Amino acid sequence: MTSVSAHLRPSSIGPAPAPAASPWSPWSAAWTTQAALLTSRPDARVTVTPAAGGPPGFSYPATADIQVDADLIGDPEIADPCRPGHRSKVPVAYGVLLHECAHVIHSKWDPPPTVAPVVREAALLLEESRIEGRYRDTRSRDRRWLRRAVTSIIDPADTPTDTKWSAAYAAGLLLARVDAKILYSGDVREPRRAITKVLGRKLIRGLRAIWREAHTVGDTDTTRMIELGERWCRLLGIDPTVTPSLPADDAATSAIAAAIAGALDAILTNPADAPEPAGNGPRADGPGIHVDTDTPITWAERDARDAERQAANRLTALLRRARHREPARTREPSSAPPGRLRTRAAVTLAAQRASGAIPTAQPWQRTVRRPVPDPELTVGILIDASGSMEDFAKPMSSAAWIIAQAATRAGATSATLAYGDRITVLIPPGRRPAKVRDMRADAGTERFVEACAEADRLLHLSTPGTGRLLVVVSDGHYVNPDESQATITRLHHAGCAVLWLAPDNKGWPSRVYDNTTTVTVDDPTTCMNLIGQAAIDALTRA
Incomplete structure (x- = not known):
């Protein structure tokens, strides 16, 4: 094409006249049915015909008329357009159809x-x-089809x-x-x-x-x-x-x-x-394991900087303080000091001795302190590696190392996962990260719901009995925000606290979800007190 406007014809221009019957008529009919379903426009009409050097596709949103270049398909007998499997035979052409359907659905303005x-x-x-x-x-x-269409739409x-x-x-x-x-x-x-x-x-x-x-x-x-x-x-x-x-x-x-x-x-x-794999969700069984089959999450390892080590030390102290429980104080009766004398019991003891009975009264009461075991703390760390986090890639990698390092040193059970097109277990439970992994945030999507499911499988975040904290480093711009919110709500109701670290990006504000403690940060080394307080809150509710 010579300009993007070739794809979108203004609504003031009428649709092109329908061509006479041709070998492409079955394609036009089948794709008309498909376009009507996709756009929810019963009046949608798709014409598949050679473009004779014109754009690969164009549309009239007002009338829901779409034209697709038949040359992108080549042979009308290549597949049956009424069967779903035909799309894999003509991925570029089908992507162009979807692109034009997107115009019909969403291009409701004219310059x-x-x-x-x-x-x-x-x-x-x-x-x-x-x-x-x-x-x-x-x-x-x-x-996947829109991605293929780009090869024809862009010249x-x-x-x-x-x-x-x-x-x-x-x-x-x-x-x-x-x-x-x-x-x-x-x-x-x-x-x-x-x-x-x-x-x-x-x-x-x-x-x-x-x-x-x-x-x-x-x-x-x-x-x-x-x-x-x-x-x-x-x-x-x-x-x-x-x-x-x-x-x-x-x-x-x-x-x-x-x-x-x-x-x-x-x-x-x-x-x-x-296509995304079918199944009941991802699985992981070790460090660096990719639990599905799309674009991998990659990183470069480096030594921690002084500021990161100091931040990890501060957070370690906060987490230890959060886990610590004062000894339990109980009052117990005693037959001898020290303690507080109970008058009535003392009179009873004197009477028992005077009558020659075996003394059973305990006139003294003292406070006994017994140690209370520190509650268990579980910390899950989820790192968003999708493309919208590209500018925040280094700070989020730093945050992941600091939290994981501090959690393991404080005796907590933790695991770190990155999610994008893939879900990658960066640090499995029971291991302390030696080096900072500077991740590349270039994934095309973000499988947050599946990442939460994998973290739950590894750490039992939805199982009561321990203090549980899920730390999410993300801008929150997801394909399915309603499903993401439902997942967060389920964890919240199960007693798992959710701390959300969002990038400080004024031009692309992060989405805020309910039932989370959301903190906007620029430098993760400066928010350790907030993370520590979230851990305390999680243990308080456990």
């Missing part, structure tokens, strides 16, 4: 005619990842030169889809490097804040999308009233275009978008 062309282009660029992210929120398993020729506009445009097409959890961070590693060379990290952070904000905009909020388009232009130093003049160089002259082309080829052949 006004008075908007400058460059602002309109920027706003529609932001719309691409916004609608895919919204669609994935409700149909996360369709992510390296869209970035003909290594200018700021072209680099930012590529960032909006590729990097924004990582935050929308459509692409994996590993998919865009090379394009990210090429884009960063042109824009610099500071400018990329500014653009990222804009597209992240766009991901939160409602489907009908035209004003806000246009404002974000204007911010995009101003951040790039472009006058919103003037369309930038871009050289028409060949894509091969652009390092960014070459990186994009290589990335798209890799996506077509990378099996990382395999």
Whole structure:
């Protein structure tokens, strides 16, 4: 395609005329039925026909008309489109269908005619990842098809030169889809490097804040999308009233275009978008064990810094204090001092002795202190390694080491797990971490519910009888927030305290869940008192 607007036709334009009967009619009919189900629009209509050099797909949200390029399928006899299995035979084409369905569902705003062309282009660029992210929120398993569709929707020729506009445009097409959890961070590693060379990290952070904000905009909020388009232009130093003049160089002259082309080829052949495995949940049986089969969580080991060791020492002392119980005091009668004399018992004892009876009265009462065993403490640590935590990767790795180190030194039972596309047991119960593992937060999703289930299996967090604390390091932006909240609530009702450490990121505020103690932190070495108090609260309720 030559621009993102080719995907989305304004609602003021009528649908294209239906083509005559063709070999593609069964595909059109089958995908029309599918689109009606996905969009909840009985009037939806899909036309599969050769695009003759046009875009791979486009849609009219107002009328729910969609067109998909038949050349993406190739042979109409390749599969029966009425059977679900046909999708694996035509993953790119089916992904384009879902992309256009996402437009029909979520693109309910039109740029006004008075908007400058460059602002309109920027706003529609932001719309691409916004609608895919919204669609994935409700149909996360369709992510694999949307990821494949990117190889057709994005054309390296869209970035003909290594200018700021072209680099930012590529960032909006590729990097924004990582935050929308459509692409994996590993998919865009090379394009990210090429884009960063042109824009610099500071400018990329500014653009990222804009597209992240766009991901939160409602489907009908035209004003806000246009404002974000204007911010995009101003951040790039472009006058919103003037369309930038871009050289028409060949894509091969652009390092960014070459990186994009290589990335798209890799996506077509990378099996990382395999369907999620069926079953009753993940399993783990040792350190560094990945309990399912998607993109692995990786890290680099290093020695702990002085500040981290000092923070671990402070937290160890707090946890020991939290576990310590004062000796129990009980009052016991005694026949001899020391103690407090009870007059009535003394008179009884004197009478017993005077009558020659065996003395049984105990006139003295003393306080006896008996040691009380320290209650058991169990600490589970869950680390979010999804792409939205990328800027917080080093602090979260530091927090994981500090808490795990302190918990084991204080005699608590602990385990540390990282969760993204995979659930990885970083530190199993009973082991103390020797080195800090600086993790890479580049996963395409976050399997929080399954991570909680695995932590519960390892540590029995939902079983009464001990003090239990679950520490979660995450921004809380999840595909299924309702399921996540239900999991937290179940643990809370079972007596497990939940401490949530959220990144201090003003441009991408963390989600706050009920039944948690949520703390916003920038440096985990400064919040040890809060973690220690949460442990005390957990033991108090045990």
